[in-house]
Amino acid sequence: MVTEADTCRKFIVPRLQAAGWDDAPCAIQEQRTFTDGRVMFVGGEPRRGQKKRADYILRYRPDYPIAVIEAKASYRSAQDGVQQARDYAEVLGLRFAYASNGHEIIEIDVAAGTEAVRADFPAPDELWQRLRDELDLPEVAANRVLEPGFPDAERPLRYYQEIAVNRSLEALHGGQRRVLLNLCTGAGKTAVAFQICWRLWSAGWNKRGDHRRPKILFLADRNILVDDPKDKTFTPFGDARWKLGPSAVSHGRDIYFSTYQAIAADERRSGLYREFAPDFFDLIVIDECHRGSARADSSWREILDWFEPAYQLGMTATPLREESRDTYAYFGDALYTYSLAQGIADGFLAPYRVHRIVTDLDAAGWRPSAGELDRYGREVPDEEYQTRDFERTVALRARTEAIARHLTDFLKNTDRYAKTIVFCVDQDHASEMRAALVRLNADMVAKHPDYIARVTADEGDIGKGMLSRFQDLEAETPVILTTSQLLTTGVDAPTCKNVALARVVGSMAEFKQIIGRGTRLREDYGKLWFSILDYTGTATEKFADPTFDGEPTAQTTTEIDGAGAVVATKTDERPDTDAVTTDTDVDPAIVLPDSADDGLPRKFYVDGGEVEVVAHLVYDLDGDGKRLTCRKLTDWTGEKVRTLFATPAAFRAEWAMPDKRSAVIDALAERGIDLHALMQEAERPDDDPFDLICHLAWNAPLTTRAERARRVREGGLFTRYEEDARAILDALLDRYAGGGANELTLPQALKVHPVSDFGNPSEIARRFGGPQAMRQAVADLNLALYAA
Incomplete structure (x- = not known):
């Protein structure tokens, strides 16, 4: 029988070669795997699911795939491969797909919605011309789309990154002046931006259309989002790079980097961006563009308006919803979207388990006793305070201690060196949390003075140093970082295994950014999944939002007492920075200035009382990864x-x-x-x-297995064999009754007691009349076991 591999080798490859696909620079990629396989929890342990693999991917240029082929064995119909070919074409963002059994060839044109039988595979130039006609690209622009990317053998672009790059180039070369990419946190937006810039720069593209290397501005709202790309990903640009600042203005470079704040106008400055003519830049890349730059009344929008002649590429991790409407109104619909759900399904991003921890104060609220004074001698207003008020209006030390104790116990029971980020309400709360964690982890702090660190804007260079070591794959400490806003975005921490939410997060965009701190997957360092410890209900609420597109693997609910000890646990396991940010989940009605005229803080600090954890739930994704559930x-x-x-x-x-x-x-x-x-x-x-x-x-x-074995013994199977063979089958049934059907697997079944007592495998086979007869007898035994 001719197998599928035979069909590929004898028929499909020769016909592709005859059509010119083996002639450089075109290429045939055979048996190309393009996903890593989703990480699932099976029996409580992570394991990889099946990878997606195309029989053939055809590339018109090394960085430009154009078609996919699904092969079937020659005795099957080519129609059997049509659905698979179409599915892979849609995933890979390709217009053309083919199904073939080596003799018959069916072409699927995804854009035209047609399927047609062809006599042969098309030549590379035929497909490229058809695609060009669809894109409506003139020859010069089309050739620039095909400009090769920067080669990186260690980290080649993933399939979705390649789609994002090529679609952006097609749009930009086609004259589209506002372009938006929606790539989830952890998907590698910086790598995509670099390859787009490299290919435009190498092609000599600019907005005027003559041959001159472009002037490009990479713009973001935090130093870490600018410094990391400039000093790492964009290093191949060499001296063409320049970071703008008040005392660092240059007009002679090609690739500029800046935060909005460094060049924006404020009460002290008219705006450094005005040092450049409005038509100076050919392209502006706006990272995390949903963070205020597109809003019409934003001071940062002035920068984009000033450079209106430039092509502008926005990059975001936030799909269209009410809070991001300004972004989409400015840039238009996303050219391409790669969601967190898809990243987890493909196995490129880590899945997560959600632990919902509830203290008694968060469950029932807190009300001060009559005349209760805070640590500064001020009377706490007599109101009913809820989770959203804690650490904003009233700081309860006992609650912070209870959370810190629970987190400490969680690490003790799992891994005390598991990198963990604790998101607090503000810098003061981050300091209180750090102090509580230090007291509870004195043994670890004695070994590693930097075991726990606060990383906030106030920490300056010290905080940056701690963050750098936290991100370092080889650095063991710091293990726990407490923060407020600083680490919500732009922090690549591949080995972060725990994200703890000690504050309410009202914005879906910010929530997804926070979750993104843990979605990086590093299998070589044992990082296949991570935990979300939710002390405020944020995660449970956001995962229930139908607009959320990521999929957790589990949720755990834990109850803790005032000492932070676990009262009860329910687990259902299934398969910088100069940034000025807006805390979108703060209610302006309850947020007061940091201090009053008398110098005292306006937040009330209550140091007494006891707080208990009253619930700890664990939620996982269901077996299909579609919803968070406790079933x-x-x-x-x-x-x-x-x-x-x-x-x-x-x-x-x-x-x-x-x-x-x-x-x-x-x-x-x-x-x-x-x-x-x-x-x-x-x-x-x-x-x-x-x-x-x-x-x-x-x-x-x-x-029971014993009952099934009894039925076989009472049936007619044993009557077919001599006494010696019957004794061996009887021994195999004993093995099955004790351990299951795996005990009947050959040849292993012949090497264990009591079957091995009958001799070596060759001697046992002779009792049945030879190896083939013995294999047939064991097959018949399997069939008899499951006959009814």
């Missing part, structure tokens, strides 16, 4: 099995054959169903997993 594994197993098999008979037909059973187990695992964990949760350790699954999916009666 038990047994609750959704039946539903997922029925999506794989329409009837018990269909399931039995696959399960009864050892060579197919492993594929069934893998398919279940892909949906978060681990057989060992399932049997433990159902408390049915003696049942065959087949029967337990049938019971959950179709309400079939439960049967």
Whole structure:
């Protein structure tokens, strides 16, 4: 029989070569994997799901894929590959897809919505011309779109980054002056921006259309968002780079970097941006463009308006919703969107487990006793204070201590060296939290004085140094950072394993940025997932928002007492900075100035009282990664099995054959169903997993393995064999009854007691009349076990 590999080697590749796809600079990429496989939790342990792999990706230029091919064995119809080819074309952002069995070729034109049979594969120039016609690009612009990117063998662009780069170049070369990319936090926006700039710069593109290297401004709202790209990703530009500042103005470079604040007008300055003519820059790249620059009344908008002649590329991680409407009104619809959900599904970003921790004060609110005074002798207003008021209007030391104690215990029970960021209400709260954590982790602080650090704007260079070491893959400490606003965005901390929310986050955009601190995935450092410890209800609320597009793996609810000790836990496990930011979740009605005229803080500080944790819930994504839920594994197993098999008979037909059973187990695992964990949760350790699954999916009666073995012995199978062979089959049934169907796997089954007592595998095979007869007997035994 001709296999799919034979079809590819003997038929498809020669026909591609005949069409010119093997001639440089065109290329045929065979068996190209383009995702890493989603990280799932199976039996409580992370594991990779199946990777997506295309049989062939055709590239018109090394950095410009143009078509995908799905191959089928020659005895199958090419139509069998059409749906897969179309799906891969849509994922990879390609217009053309082909399905072929080596003889028949079906072309899918995604843009035209057509499918047609072709005699041969098209030549590279034919596809490129058809695509050019769709893009409406003149020859000069089309050639510039194909300009090669900067080669990086260690970190080549992922498929979605390549889509973002090429679509941006097509738009810019096509004359589109405002361009928007929506790439989730952790997706590598800086790498995308660099490749766009490199290819424009190398092609000699500029807004006038003559051949001159462009002047490009990279603009952001925080120094860390500017310094990191300039000093790391954009280093291939060498001396063409320049960072703007009050005493650092140059007109002779090509790639400029600046924060808004450094060049914007304020009460002291007329605006450094006015040192440049409005038409000086050809392109402005605005990182995190949702953070106020597009708002019509923003002082930062003045900069974009001044440089109105420039092409402007906005980059954001925020989809269109009410709070980002200004961004989309200014830039237009996103050219391309890559969501957090997709990043997790592809296995490029880390999934997460949500721990919802509730203190008694957050559950019921807090009211001061009559005449209660704070640490400064001021009477606390008699009101009912809720979570949103804590650390904004009234600071409760006992609550901070309870949170710190719970977090400390969590690290003690998991990993005390797991990098952790604690997001607090303000810098003062971050300081109080740090002090509480230091007291509770004195043993670790004695070993590592920098075990816990506050990183806020007030810390200056010391904070930057701590942050740099926190980001360093090889640096063991600091382990815990407390912060308020500073680390919400632009901090690449690949090994951050815990994100703790000790403040309410009202803005979805900011919430997603905060979550993004943990989504970087570093498998080589054991970072496959991370935990969100939610002490304010923010995560649970945001994940329930239908507009949220990321998918957590779990939620845990933990109750803690005033000492921070866990009272109860419920876990359902399933498969800078010169920035001035707006704290969008602050209610102006309750936020007071930092201090009054008398110099005392306007926030009330209450140092007494006791606070207990009253709940700790753990939430995971369901097996499909579609929603956050607390359902038990047994609750959704039946539903997922029925999506794989329409009837018990269909399931039995696959399960009864050892060579197919492993594929069934893998398919279940892909949906978060681990057989060992399932049997433990159902408390049915003696049942065959087949029967337990049938019971959950179709309400079939439960049967133990011992009962199935008894039925086989009483059936007619044993009568076919001589006494010696029957004894071996009887021993195999004993192994099955004790350990399950895996005990019948050859040749391992022949090497364990009591089967091995009958001799070595060759001697055992002779008792059946030879190896083939023995294999058939074991296959028949499997079929008999699951016959009914």
